Amino acid sequence: MAVVGVHKPWFGASVKEWIFTTDHKKIGVMYGVTSLVFFLIAGISALGIRLELFQPGLQYVDEDHYNQLLTLHGVLMQFWWAVGIWGSFGNFLLPLMIGARDVAFPRLNALSYWLFFSASVMALLTLLPGSQIRMMWTGYPPFSLNDNAGPVAFYALIIHLLGASSLASAINLVVTNLSMRAPGISLKKMNLFLHSFLAMNVIQILGVPALAGAVTMLLLDKYFHTAFFDPARGGDPVLYQNLFWFYSHPVVYVMILPAFGLISEMIATFSRREIFGRTSMIFAIWGIAILGFMVWIHHMFTSGVPDWIRILFSYTTVLIGVPTGIKIFNWIGTLYKGSIRFTTPMLYTLSAIFMFLIGGLTGIPLGLPAFDIGIHDSHFVVAHFHYVLGMALTLAVFGGFHYWFPKLTGKMYSEFWGKVGLVLIMIGSNIFYFLQFIVGLEGMPRRYADYPAIESWIVLHQLQTFGAFILAIGVAIAILNLILSAKFGKKAPDNPWESPSLEWLIPSPPPPHNFDKIPHMPADWDPYNYEWLKKHKGNY
Amino acid sequence: MRRAMLGLLGAFSLSFAEPLAEPAQLWDKMYYIWLAISVVIYLVVFIPGAYFLVKYRYKKGSNEEAQHVHENPMLEVLWTIIPVIIVIYLATQSFAFYKTQRTAPEGAFEIKVTGFMWGWSFEYPNGKQVYAFFNMFEDPETKSYLPFDKIPDMAKAYIPAGVPIKVLLTSQDVIHSFYVHPAKVTEDAVPGRITHMWFKINQPGEYWVFCREYCGTKHSKMAAVLKVVPKEEFEKWYGEAIDNKQVSLN
Numbered sequence: 124m125a126v127v128g129v130h131k132p133w134f135g136a137s138v139k140e141w142i143f144t145t146d147h148k149k150i151g152v153m154y155g156v157t158s159l160v161f162f163l164i165a166g167i168s169a170l171g172i173r174l175e176l177f178q179p180g181l182q183y184v185d186e187d188h189y190n191q192l193l194t195l196h197g198v199l200m201q202f203w204w205a206v207g208i209w210g211s212f213g214n215f216l217l218p219l220m221i222g223a224r225d226v227a228f229p230r231l232n233a234l235s236y237w238l239f240f241s242a243s244v245m246a247l248l249t250l251l252p253g254s255q256i257r258m259m260w261t262g263y264p265p266f267s268l269n270d271n272a273g274p275v276a277f278y279a280l281i282i283h284l285l286g287a288s289s290l291a292s293a294i295n296l297v298v299t300n301l302s303m304r305a306p307g308i309s310l311k312k313m314n315l316f317l318h319s320f321l322a323m324n325v326i327q328i329l330g331v332p333a334l335a336g337a338v339t340m341l342l343l344d345k346y347f348h349t350a351f352f353d354p355a356r357g358g359d360p361v362l363y364q365n366l367f368w369f370y371s372h373p374v375v376y377v378m379i380l381p382a383f384g385l386i387s388e389m390i391a392t393f394s395r396r397e398i399f400g401r402t403s404m405i406f407a408i409w410g411i412a413i414l415g416f417m418v419w420i421h422h423m424f425t426s427g428v429p430d431w432i433r434i435l436f437s438y439t440t441v442l443i444g445v446p447t448g449i450k451i452f453n454w455i456g457t458l459y460k461g462s463i464r465f466t467t468p469m470l471y472t473l474s475a476i477f478m479f480l481i482g483g484l485t486g487i488p489l490g491l492p493a494f495d496i497g498i499h500d501s502h503f504v505v506a507h508f509h510y511v512l513g514m515a516l517t518l519a520v521f522g523g524f525h526y527w528f529p530k531l532t533g534k535m536y537s538e539f540w541g542k543v544g545l546v547l548i549m550i551g552s553n554i555f556y557f558l559q560f561i562v563g564l565e566g567m568p569r570r571y572a573d574y575p576a577i578e579s580w581i582v583l584h585q586l587q588t589f590g591a592f593i594l595a596i597g598v599a600i601a602i603l604n605l606i607l608s609a610k611f612g613k614k615a616p617d618n619p620w621e622s623p624s625l626e627w628l629i630p631s632p633p634p635p636h637n638f639d640k641i642p643h644m645p646a647d648w649d650p651y652n653y654e655w656l657k658k659h660k661g662n663y
Numbered sequence: 664m665r666r667a668m669l670g671l672l673g674a675f676s677l678s679f680a681e682p683l684a685e686p687a688q689l690w691d692k693m694y695y696i697w698l699a700i701s702v703v704i705y706l707v708v709f710i711p712g713a714y715f716l717v718k719y720r721y722k723k724g725s726n727e728e729a730q731h732v733h734e735n736p737m738l739e740v741l742w743t744i745i746p747v748i749i750v751i752y753l754a755t756q757s758f759a760f761y762k763t764q765r766t767a768p769e770g771a772f773e774i775k776v777t778g779f780m781w782g783w784s785f786e787y788p789n790g791k792q793v794y795a796f797f798n799m800f801e802d803p804e805t806k807s808y809l810p811f812d813k814i815p816d817m818a819k820a821y822i823p824a825g826v827p828i829k830v831l832l833t834s835q836d837v838i839h840s841f842y843v844h845p846a847k848v849t850e851d852a853v854p855g856r857i858t859h860m861w862f863k864i865n866q867p868g869e870y871w872v873f874c875r876e877y878c879g880t881k882h883s884k885m886a887a888v889l890k891v892v893p894k895e896e897f898e899k900w901y902g903e904a905i906d907n908k909q910v911s912l913n
Contacts, residue, residue, distance in 0.1 A: 179807055180806065180807035180808075181805075181806050186880045186881065186882075186883065186884075190877075190882075257879070261877075263837075263838055263876075263877070265837045265838070265854060266837035266838065266877070266878055266879060269780075269836070269837060269879065271880060354854050354856070355854075355855070358855075359856075360837075360838055360853060360854065360855070361853060394719075394729060395728060395729040396729035396732065399734070400734060400739055401734075402734075425840060425850050425851050425875075426838075426851050427850070427858040430765050433761075434757075434758050434761065437757060438751070438754045441751070441753055442747070442750060442751075444746060445750065448742065448746045449739070449742060449743060449746075451708060452708070452738075455708060455711055455712045456732075456735075456738075458719060459715050459719065459732060460719060460729060460730040460731075460732050461715075461719045461729045462719065462720075462721045462727060462728050463716060463719050464720075464721050465720070473716070476712075477709065477712075480704075480705060480708055481705070484704060484705065487697065487701070487750065488694070488753075491753060491756075491757035492757055493689060493693040493756070493757035493758075493759075493760035493761045494690060494697065494757065496761070496765075496847065496848050496850075497690040497847030498847075499840075499849050500840060500875040500876060500877075501875070564694075566842075566844045566847075566871075568842065568873050568874070568875050568883075570883075571882065571883035573807065573808065573884065575808035576810065653728075
C-alpha cells in the first residue's frame with residue numbers, strides 16, 4: 124500500500140475546508156472535538172453538583188440552579204459523550220478498516236455532523252436565563268409540561284436534531300459497512316469493532332423514532348393542548364415512560380457496544396492474539412442488541428404498571444447479563460497464552476473490563492423487582508450507570524484516543540503521563556462511585572440537591588466529592604497529554620502497535636484519499652493475524 | 664424445590680427476633696443472595712485474569728509472541744448455560760419475595776396518601792388528615808433539613824407499631840414516589856391512578872419518607888416523617904380530630 128505523491132496533513136486545512144468538508148476523517152475529528160468539549164462542560168457541571176452535595180444544606184446554588192446543572196449533566200453526558208463520541212471513532216475508522224475512500228453518502232455525513240452541531244448550539248442556549256431546562260434528561264410529564272421544568276421546546280428540539288443526525292448517520296454507515304467492504308473483507312473477517320458498530324447503528328434506526336414520538340407528544344401536549352399525558356382528559360403520564368424507555372433502554376447498548384468493540388481491538392493487539400471465541404463474540408453483540416429491546420420496563424418497576432409485567436420483564440432483563448458475561452469471559456480468554464504489552468491503551472482496556480464487570484453485576488439486582496423496590500431512584504442506580512458509562516465506556520474511549528492517536532496525528536503521546544492520568548482516573552472514580560453505591564443502599568434518593576444531616580450520608584458524600592476531584596485531575600492530565608503531544612510529540616511510525624488491521628497498513632496520518640488503490644486483501648489476511656503481518660512486514 | 668431453597672436460606676440468614684420493619688427483611692435477603700453470587704463471579708473472572716496478565720506478559724526472549732490457542736466450544740457452552748441458570752434463579756427468587764412485598768397482609772390498616780408539589784397528605788380511615796408541607800421540614804433561614812425534634816408534630820404521620828399499613832397512593836399534579844426508608848419500599852404516586860404499597864414498622868421511633876421521583880424545585884425537601892408509636896398512644900392520637908390544613912404554606 125505505497126503512497127504516491129505528497130499530501131498535506133489534515134490539520135493544515137483552512138476553516139472553509141473544515142466547514143464544507145465531506146471527508147469522513149475530518150467529520151470524525153469534528154464529532155470528536157464537539158463530544159470532548161461537551162464532556163468537559165458536563166464534567167464541570169458534575170463538579171458543581173459534587174460541591175453542593177459536599178454538605179447538607181444549600182451552600183452554593185439554589186434548588187432550581189442545581190436541577191438545571193443536573194439536567195445539563197445528564198443530557199450532555201448521555202447524548203454528546205456516550206452516544207456522540209461514536210460519531211468520531213465510527214466515522215474515522217469505518218472506511219479505513221474496510222478499505223473504502225469514504226462513506227456511502229459523504230454529503231449526508233456532513234449534514235449529520237452539522238445537525239449535531241446545531242443541537243450543540245441549542246444545548247448551550249439553554250444556559251441563558253429564561254431558557255433553562257430542569258426536567259432531567261428523562262423529561263417525564265406531567266412535570267416536564269409544568270412551567271417549573273423550563274421550556275419543553277428546547278428539550279424536544281434538541282432531541283429531534285440529535286435524532287435526525289443519528290438516523291442519517293446510522294443509515295449512512297450501515298450502507299457503507301454492508302456494501303463498500305473491499306474484496307477480501309468478508310463479514311466474518313471484519314473487525315469486531317465494526318460488528319459492534321453495525322449493531323449500534325441498527326439499534327439507532329429501530330429505536331430513535333420512539334423517542335422522537337415521545338418528545339413530539341410532549342410538544343403537542345404543551346403547545347397544542349392535546350392530552351396524551353393529561354389524566355384529567357383521558358391521557359396517561361405512564362404512556363410517555365413506555366415510549367421514552369423503549370428507545371432509552373436500547374440506547375445504553377448503543378453507548379456500550381462500540382466501547383466493547385474498542386476493547387476487543389485493543390486487547391487483541393496488545394495480547395498479540397486473535398480474540399478468543401470470535402464467533403461467540405459476534406453472536407453476543409447481536410444477542411445484546413436484540414434482547415436490549417425487550418427489557419425497558421425495568422426502568423418502570425415502581426411506576427404503577429401491573430406486577431405481572433414487572434416480573435416478566437425482570438426475566439428478560441437478567442438474561443442480558445448472559446451475552447455480556449460471554450464477552451467478558453472471552454476477553455479474559457484472549458489474555459491466555461498471549462504476549463501481553465502494558466501500554467497506556469492496554470491499561471485503559473483492562474480497567475474498562477474490570478469496571479464493567481462491577482457495573483454489569485450491579486445491573487442485575489436492578490433488574491430484580493424485589494431489590495429495585497428498595498433502591499429505585501436512589502444513588503445505587505446512579506452508581507451502577509456511572510460504573511458502566513462513567514467508567515467502562517469512558518475508559519474504553521480514552522484508551523481508544525491513545526491507541527489511534529498515532530494514526531490520527533502521526534505523533535506519539537507520552538506513555539508516562541498517559542499512565543499517570545489513568546491511575547488518577549481509576550483512584551478518583553473508584554472512591555467516588557463505589558461510595559455512591561453505599562449511600563444509595565442507605566436510602567439516599569437521586570436528583571436531590573440537599574439531604575438530612577444523617578452522619579453516614581455526610582461522610583459518604585464528602586469522600587465522593589474528594590474522589591470526583593481526583594478523577595477530574597486525572598481527566599485533565601490525560602487530555603492535556605494528548606493535546607500537547609499532538610503539538611510537540613515525537614514522530615510515530617505508521618504502525619507503532621504492529622497491528623494487521625487495515626487502518627494501520629496505510630500511512631499515519633492517512634492521506635486524504637485513504638487508499639491509492641482499493642485494496643484486495645489476500646485470503647490469509649485477517650485484522651488479527653499477527654503472523655501475516657510478520658511475513659509481509661514492509662511489503663503491503 | 665423453591666421451599667427447600669428458601670429453607671436453606673433461612674438457615675443461613677441473620678435472624679433477629681423481629682425485623683425493624685417489613686418487608687425490608689426480604690429486600691435484605693435478596694441483597695445478600697445477589698451480593699454473594701456477584702462476589703463469587705467477580706473473583707472467578709478476576710483471579711484467572713490477573714494470573715494470565717502476569718504469566719503471559721511480554722518477556723523479551725521467552726514470551727515475545729502469542730501461542731496459538733484453539734477455540735473451545737465446550738467452554739463457550741458452559742459459560743453460557745451456567746450464567747443462564749444463575750440469572751433465572753435470581754429472577755425467580757425475586758419473584759417469590761416480590762409476591763410478599765407487594766401483597767399487604769390481611770387486615771392491614773389503610774391510609775390514603777396524596778403527593779403534590781411539594782408535600783404529602785395522609786388521609787386516615789376515620790377522615791383524619793395530616794399534611795406534611797415541605798416548609799415544615801426546612802429551616803427558614805438556612806433552607807437545610809430540620810432534625811426530627813424541630814419538625815412540628817402536626818406534620819408527622821402517626822403510625823401504630825407492629826400493624827401492617829397499606830398505602831393507597833395518588834398525586835394531585837405530577838409524578839412523585841413514596842419511599843418508606845425503614846421498610847425499603849417505594850411506589851410512584853401517579854396522577855390519574857391509584858397505586859399501592861404496604862409496610863409494617865415494628866419498633867417505635869421516627870422514620871423518614873422521601874420523595875423518590877423528581878418533581879421540581881422542592882423534590883429534595885418533599886419528605887414526611889412517620890411517627891411510629893405503640894398502639895395505645897396511636898389510638899389516643901387517632902381519636903383527636905385535628906386537621907392541620909389550616910396551617911398552610913407560610
